[in-house]
Amino acid sequence: MRIMLSKIHIVSLAVFVGLGTCSLVNGVPILHATKNRMTSDFVFSQNFSHKHLLVSKAQQPQGTSTTSSPPANMQKSENWAGYIDSPSSSSGYTSVSGSWIVPNISARQQNAATAQWIGLGGSSSPDLLQMGTSEQLENGQLVTEVFWEQLPAPAQTVMTVPIGSTINATISPSKNSSLTWNLTFTVNGQSQTQTIPPVTLDSSYAQGIGTSAEWISEEPSTQNDQLVPLAYMGTVSYQSALVNGQALSSAENQVQPIALVSSNGKILIAPSALGTDGESFSTNDLSKNPNTGSTKGYYQNGNPRSPSNSRHL
Numbered sequence: 508m509r510i511m512l513s514k515i516h517i518v519s520l521a522v523f524v525g526l527g528t529c530s531l532v533n534g535v536p537i538l539h540a541t542k543n544r545m546t547s548d549f550v551f552s553q554n555f556s557h558k559h560l561l562v563s564k565a566q567q568p569q570g571t572s573t574t575s576s577p578p579a580n581m582q583k584s585e586n587w588a589g590y591i592d593s594p595s596s597s598s599g600y601t602s603v604s605g606s607w608i609v610p611n612i613s614a615r616q617q618n619a620a621t622a623q624w625i626g627l628g629g630s631s632s633p634d635l636l637q638m639g640t641s642e643q644l645e646n647g648q649l650v651t652e653v654f655w656e657q658l659p660a661p662a663q664t665v666m667t668v669p670i671g672s673t674i675n676a677t678i679s680p681s682k683n684s685s686l687t688w689n690l691t692f693t694v695n696g697q698s699q700t701q702t703i704p705p706v707t708l709d710s711s712y713a714q715g716i717g718t719s720a721e722w723i724s725e726e727p728s729t730q731n732d733q734l735v736p737l738a739y740m741g742t743v744s745y746q747s748a749l750v751n752g753q754a755l756s757s758a759e760n761q762v763q764p765i766a767l768v769s770s771n772g773k774i775l776i777a778p779s780a781l782g783t784d785g786e787s788f789s790t791n792d793l794s795k796n797p798n799t800g801s802t803k804g805y806y807q808n809g810n811p812r813s814p815s816n817s818r819h820l
Contacts, residue, residue, distance in 0.1 A: 578764035578778060579764075581764045581766050581777070582763060582766070583767075583768045584768065585726075585767070585768065585770075587721075587725055588725070588765055588778055588790045589723040589724055589745070589764075589778050589790050590721070590748070590755055590762060591719055591723075591762075591765060592720040593630070593718065594759065594760065594761070595758070599714060600716075600719070600720050601679065601717065602749075602750065603627050603678050603749070604625065604676065604678070604679075604748075605676060605748040606673060606674060606746045606747050607640075607673075607674055607744060607745050607746070609668055609669070609670055609674060610642060610670070610740045610741055611649070612643075612738035612739060612741075614738040616736045617644065617646065618643060618646075618735065619735070619737060619739075620641060620642060620643040620644070620726075620727050620735050620737075621727075621738045622640065622641045622654075622723075622725045622727050623674075623723070623724050623725075623743055623790075624638060624639020624676075625637065625638060625639065625720075625721065626638070626720070628716030629719065630719035631719055632716065632719070633659070635716060636656075636688060636706065636716050637678070638653070638655040638690045638692060638703075639654060639676065639723075640653055640654070640674055641727065651667060652664050652668065653666050653668055653692060655690050657708075661730060665703060672694050672695055673696065674692055674694060676692040677689075677691050677692070678690050680713075686707060687705045687708075688705060688707075688713075689705055720750040720760075722745050722788075724790035739794055742790070742792065744789045745790070746787050747787075748786045754784065754786040755785060755786050756786070757785065775794045776790050776791065776793065778791070
C-alpha cells in the first residue's frame with residue numbers, strides 16, 4: 508500500500524495536468540501526470556541540516572592509498588549521499604544543473620524507495636528548491652517519476668519516465684526577474700524541454716537557496732519526518748554537475764561529500780571521488796556489500812566496484 512499522508516499540496520503544471528497527456532520518449536509511452544502521484548507522499552530533505560547530519564568525518568579505511576580512499580572529509584547523513592557545495596565568497600548561488608540515469612531499484616520490502624536530485628539550499632538553510640526523480644516499489648511494481656519540490660511543501664509529480672532514462676535538469680532564475688525561477692529538464696536528450704511553470708520566490712527564500720548547491724541520492728521521508736524503507740539502487744552516475752555554470756569542484760566552491768548511513772552507522776550509499784573533469788561522480792549502494800559499514804574492499808584504484816549481492820533492509 509502506498510503511504511498516505513494528510514497534506515497534499517496541489518500545483519497546476521500547465522501541459523502536464525488537467526485532462527492529462529501522453530507522449531513518446533524514444534518510442535516508450537510516457538504518461539503525463541493528471542494528479543499528484545507517489546511523490547506527493549514524500550518530503551525530500553526535510554530538516555536535513557538540523558537533524559540528519561550525523562558526524563563530521565568518515566573513518567578512512569586502514570592500509571589504503573589516497574587514490575583508493577573515499578573522498579576526504581566525507582560526512583555522514585541519515586538520508587543524503589552525494590555532494591554539497593557552499594560558496595567561498597559572500598555571493599550566493601543562482602543556478603545548478605546535472606544529469607543522471609534513472610536506476611532500476613530492488614528491495615525485499617514493500618514500498619521501498621530512493622530519489623536522485625539536484626537542488627539549491629537545504630544544507631545551511633531550511634529553504635530548498637529541487638528537481639529530480641523518485642523510484643518506488645509499489646506493491647511489487649516499480650514507479651519512476653520526475654518531481655520538483657519547494658520546502659516545506661511535499662514533492663510534486665511532473666510525469667512518469669522509463670527506467671534507464673537520462674535526465675538533464677536545471678534550476679535557474681528567469682532572465683526577467685531574480686525572484687522568478689525556472690525548473691527545466693529533458694529526458695533522453697529530447698529536443699523538447701519539459702518546463703514547469705515558473706516558481707515565484709520572495710527575496711528571503713531566494714537568498715536562502717543561494718547558500719548551497721546539491722547533487723544527491725536520497726532516502727525519502729514521510730511528512731511526519733519518518734524515513735521510508737530504502738531500496739537498493741546500485742550505482743547512479745552524475746554528469747555535468749555545475750553550479751553558477753562552473754564545475755562542482757571549482758575554486759569558488761567549498762566541496763563536501765556526504766555518505767548515507769544506517770541508524771547504527773553503517774555506510775549504505777557512498778559517493779565516489781570526483782572525476783578529473785570536476786563535474787562527475789557516482790553514488791554507490793553498498794547495502795548489498797558484505798563489507799557494509801566500511802568502504803574498504805569497495806573503492807579500488809580510485810573507482811567504485813560493483814556491490815556484491817546481499818541486502819538486509
